[in-house]
Amino acid sequence: MAELRPPIESGAPDPMPYMHPVMVKNYGKWAFHSHPKPGVLYHRAESGDEIWTVKAGTQRQMDHYTIRELADIADQYGDGFVRFTARSNIEYMVADGSKVEPLIKALNDKGYPIGGTANSVSMIAHTQGWLHCDIPGTDASGVVKALMDELYDDFVKCEMPNRVKLSTSCCEINCGGQADIAIIVQHTKPPKINHDLVANVCERPSVVARCPVAAIRPALVNGKPSLEVDEKKCICCGACFPPCPPMQINDPEHSKIAIWVGGKNSNARSKPTFHKLVASGLPNNAPRWPEVAEVVKKILATYKEDGKPWERMIDWIDRIGWPAFFEKTGLPFTKYHIDNWRGGRANLNASAHIRF
Numbered sequence: 008m009a010e011l012r013p014p015i016e017s018g019a020p021d022p023m024p025y026m027h028p029v030m031v032k033n034y035g036k037w038a039f040h041s042h043p044k045p046g047v048l049y050h051r052a053e054s055g056d057e058i059w060t061v062k063a064g065t066q067r068q069m070d071h072y073t074i075r076e077l078a079d080i081a082d083q084y085g086d087g088f089v090r091f092t093a094r095s096n097i098e099y100m101v102a103d104g105s106k107v108e109p110l111i112k113a114l115n116d117k118g119y120p121i122g123g124t125a126n127s128v129s130m131i132a133h134t135q136g137w138l139h140c141d142i143p144g145t146d147a148s149g150v151v152k153a154l155m156d157e158l159y160d161d162f163v164k165c166e167m168p169n170r171v172k173l174s175t176s177c178c179e180i181n182c183g184g185q186a187d188i189a190i191i192v193q194h195t196k197p198p199k200i201n202h203d204l205v206a207n208v209c210e211r212p213s214v215v216a217r218c219p220v221a222a223i224r225p226a227l228v229n230g231k232p233s234l235e236v237d238e239k240k241c242i243c244c245g246a247c248f249p250p251c252p253p254m255q256i257n258d259p260e261h262s263k264i265a266i267w268v269g270g271k272n273s274n275a276r277s278k279p280t281f282h283k284l285v286a287s288g289l290p291n292n293a294p295r296w297p298e299v300a301e302v303v304k305k306i307l308a309t310y311k312e313d314g315k316p317w318e319r320m321i322d323w324i325d326r327i328g329w330p331a332f333f334e335k336t337g338l339p340f341t342k343y344h345i346d347n348w349r350g351g352r353a354n355l356n357a358s359a360h361i362r363f
């Protein structure tokens with residue numbers, strides 16, 4: 008028999024050793040699940056075993072005091088097993104229903120809200136922002152904290168037509184995701200090039216190959232190898248900035264925030280969809296981003312009032328139509344919302360070849 012591959016440090020670890028024993032025992036043999044109250048899920052296995060999951064919101068960026076506090080709660084009030092969800096919530100699993108309420112109280116007493124299940128607004132999936140990444144045009148953790156403070160009630164109550172997933176993205180190109188409401192940086196001016204640094208810092212062929220519309224060309228500036236940008240072609244995406252920091256695109260005034268709605272990855276009830284731009288040019292106004300919060304709350308309030316039970320955001324918009332979406336939310340419709348660009352096949356830089 009071939010030898011087993013030795014474990015490596017990268018990649019997803021085997022989850023079984025960390026899983027609650029009831030979940031390991033009944034893996035793949037669950038009879039049904041239900042949702043007794045916001046933030047609590049109940050699963051019963053074919054064997055008759057039961058397990059309750061309590062979901063609490065966290066601030067995601069945590070110091071070790073917070074992690075120890077959450078772990079102590081798991082030991083004292085839970086069964087000692089937790090997991091973090093993709094949206095930075097923490098879930099406690101308990102095999103005894105009588106532990107649920109004391110666990111909820113212990114979490115609430117420490118300031119952790121219980122919710123984010125079923126037809127609530129889930130925690131915002133967020134990117135690294137100023138804390139960890141080298142290219143963000145805005146913060147992500149800060150936007151999330153500011154916004155979730157405003158959406159607290161929508162997290163702890165299940166009053167939306169269906170689940171609402173939000174995401175942030177602090178650049179236009181990388182790890183922000185599809186969501187019912189996505190908050191994304193929007194650059195509005197082409198990069199300014201610091202020519203003195205390009206030759207020392209950048210691999211020019213990689214930068215040229217990065218541009219999706221082939222707007223960058225190698226150039227000699229003041230006798231030094233540098234780059235130039237055809238500003239008529241540039242779509243201000245910011246893709247040239249990560250491999251070449253002298254292509255400065257982040258700007259306190261011209262880097263704005265845009266809001267996109269109607270994206271989803273789920274294929275339940277309707278197929279996955281791409282989100283679409285509904286608000287642009289919002290100020291990147293740290294530390295509370297009030298203009299962004301106002302638009303998000305306006306969209307959520309309209310969806311809550313007008314959506315039918317179990318309609319996801321895009322199902323609601325598909326039913327009423329985009330003109331009605333703009334009328335009901337009161338968001339201005341401008342020429343920038345018209346998606347009529349058909350040049351992708353001819354213009355998009357789909358190869359790694361360098362163009363001169």
Ligand code: SF4
Nearest residue numbers: 135140143177178181
């Ligand atoms: S979205 Fe962009 S800027 Fe933000 S963390 Fe991801 S790669 Fe960095």
Ligand code: SF4
Nearest residue numbers: 218241242244245247
């Ligand atoms: S990569 Fe994006 S921002 Fe940079 S020049 Fe090309 S289109 Fe403009």
